[in-house]
Amino acid sequence: MTHPLISLQQVTAKVFKDFKMDNISWQISAGEHWVLLGKNGSGKSALSQLMTGQAEFISGTCERHCNQIEVISFEQQKALIESELKKDDADILDVISEGTLVHEILYTQDAPADMALAEKLIQAFAFAPLLNKKFRDLSTGETRKLLLIKAMIKRPDVLILDEPYDGLDLDASQKLEQILTELSSQISMVFILNRLDEVPEFITHYAYLNQAQIEFTQAVATDSPSPLEALKKLLHLKQDNLQIPENNSAASYPVNSDEPLVKLSQAKVQFGDNIIFEKLDWQIKPYQHWQLTGKNGSGKTCLLNLITGDNPQCYRNDIWLFGFQRGRGESIWQIKQHIGFVSNRLHMDYRVSISALNTIISGFYDSIGLYQHPTPAQKQIARQWLSLLGLADKQNTPFTQLSFGDQRLLLIARAMVKHPPLLILDEACIGLDEINRQRVLALIEIICQSKTSTVIYVNHHAGDKIKGIDQHLAMEDYQAQQGNA
Numbered sequence: 001m002t003h004p005l006i007s008l009q010q011v012t013a014k015v016f017k018d019f020k021m022d023n024i025s026w027q028i029s030a031g032e033h034w035v036l037l038g039k040n041g042s043g044k045s046a047l048s049q050l051m052t053g054q055a056e057f058i059s060g061t062c063e064r065h066c067n068q069i070e071v072i073s074f075e076q077q078k079a080l081i082e083s084e085l086k087k088d089d090a091d092i093l094d095v096i097s098e099g100t101l102v103h104e105i106l107y108t109q110d111a112p113a114d115m116a117l118a119e120k121l122i123q124a125f126a127f128a129p130l131l132n133k134k135f136r137d138l139s140t141g142e143t144r145k146l147l148l149i150k151a152m153i154k155r156p157d158v159l160i161l162d163e164p165y166d167g168l169d170l171d172a173s174q175k176l177e178q179i180l181t182e183l184s185s186q187i188s189m190v191f192i193l194n195r196l197d198e199v200p201e202f203i204t205h206y207a208y209l210n211q212a213q214i215e216f217t218q219a220v221a222t223d224s225p226s227p228l229e230a231l232k233k234l235l236h237l238k239q240d241n242l243q244i245p246e247n248n249s250a251a252s253y254p255v256n257s258d259e260p261l262v263k264l265s266q267a268k269v270q271f272g273d274n275i276i277f278e279k280l281d282w283q284i285k286p287y288q289h290w291q292l293t294g295k296n297g298s299g300k301t302c303l304l305n306l307i308t309g310d311n312p313q314c315y316r317n318d319i320w321l322f323g324f325q326r327g328r329g330e331s332i333w334q335i336k337q338h339i340g341f342v343s344n345r346l347h348m349d350y351r352v353s354i355s356a357l358n359t360i361i362s363g364f365y366d367s368i369g370l371y372q373h374p375t376p377a378q379k380q381i382a383r384q385w386l387s388l389l390g391l392a393d394k395q396n397t398p399f400t401q402l403s404f405g406d407q408r409l410l411l412i413a414r415a416m417v418k419h420p421p422l423l424i425l426d427e428a429c430i431g432l433d434e435i436n437r438q439r440v441l442a443l444i445e446i447i448c449q450s451k452t453s454t455v456i457y458v459n460h461h462a463g464d465k466i467k468g469i470d471q472h473l474a475m476e477d478y479q480a481q482q483g484n485a
Helices: 044-052 074-086 102-106 115-124 140-152 170-183 228-234 300-308 332-336 344-349 356-364 376-388 404-416 434-450
Strands: 006-015 019-028 033-038 056-064 069-072 158-162 188-192 205-210 213-219 262-271 274-284 290-293 318-321 339-342 422-426 454-458 471-474
Touching: 006 044, 019 044, 019 213, 033 044, 044 069, 044 158, 044 188, 069 140, 074 140, 074 344, 102 140, 115 140, 115 170, 140 170, 262 300, 274 300, 290 300, 300 318, 300 339, 300 422, 300 454, 332 339, 339 344, 339 404, 344 404, 356 376, 356 404, 376 404, 404 422, 404 434, 434 454
Parallel strands: 033 188, 033 205, 069 158, 158 188, 290 454, 290 471, 339 422, 422 454
Antiparallel strands: 006 019, 006 056, 205 213, 262 274, 262 318
16 A cells, blocks of 8 residues: 555644644545635645645644655745845845846756756747746746746656646646646646636546635546536625725816827837837727737736836836826826726735735725825725625734735725726736636626726636727737847
8 A cells, every 4th residue: 555645634733824724634645636626715725835844733743755845836936036026135235136047046956857848848838038037027927937847847746736827828828738737647736726627637636625624525536427516516606786885085087088098109118139019009098998918928017017107118108197298207106096906016015914904995095005094984995895805804814814815805906996097907816716706807897887997907818708898909919020129
């Protein structure tokens, strides 16, 4: 009889500071591939922390009969980005950091790498041009590709993939699915997924988590129906009678239907010899809702950062925003007060331990953290948003102690809370379970219909369509021609 690769027996432990899992028993053996499903905050990512020993064990036993476990997760991605940001502390280091190159992160000395597999993965993800770039210049999807390649070339015994497809474009997602299928005969995998349509065909076992407990497990049998149908019912909720809380403050910008909110003329972003996009003309009129698409690294986030003022090249471009021409004396806050914004970068940067309630309130002030005294009306509106999102019982929980999905819901509410003239949702639904994703999509649809905000929506999932978003900007139309970059 072979030992399981990982075995948890009656484990009680604290994870993420105050999230407690009690009396957990579970194991994975060689040749098994598991998918962990459950609502946001159910304990899926916490279980992965138990597997790797990154928890405060109180009782029970955790046995590992494997040489190496690799994890792909948002937390890992965030930690890597934060380590790079620390290198920018020039006042402390008394040096100017040039930033780590991608190939230096990929090929480290902590474990031997399968170079043949590395070459195959680099080719599959079209990653070769990125190897000599600075890590900090990678897009969210490119960073995810880096971490995936880095983990797989170590040939671990167990590979834990926490939302591995998040941030990847369609082509990269299909390549990853093919690669994981090929490696499944050699590596046991544990998937943590919110989207049931991302469950690989080679999965052998399901586990459903609820309220920090493994509610049930089931093996996939060839002679019985798939457990997915039962799981779909558990992960589904009808989105009836949703109502967005009102904003009782005066509109930040008097919308004129004849004047565009945003106008870019021949916009261009270039880093060194690399032209991200060029010759882009874009005009956004009030209540004209747009979907922005493009592959990883095509410049979607760069373009949005031109609008928000978070890309310094906004001053090189001809940009009009809310009646201001960029670079004519307006402050960044005169622009941001008219914008609600959620993105992966904002999520990475939101590292303050304020309460869930104050996280939403911070959207009134466009701040990371809350440094003003909110009005009673603002507090009441924020409580209404918490109730709408099913987070009323977490009003006083620090942001950093919530699950990734719950954090994302708060940042979405933070973006929407002031009913901004322009609402930018850059892959907003990453990390959301089936229930909350459908809830957020329904809320966006209501916003589009109610004419309270003009929406720019970015995502890689064709299934996440929103009624009312009928304008489309494809970044592929503005890529530099071969030989120009």
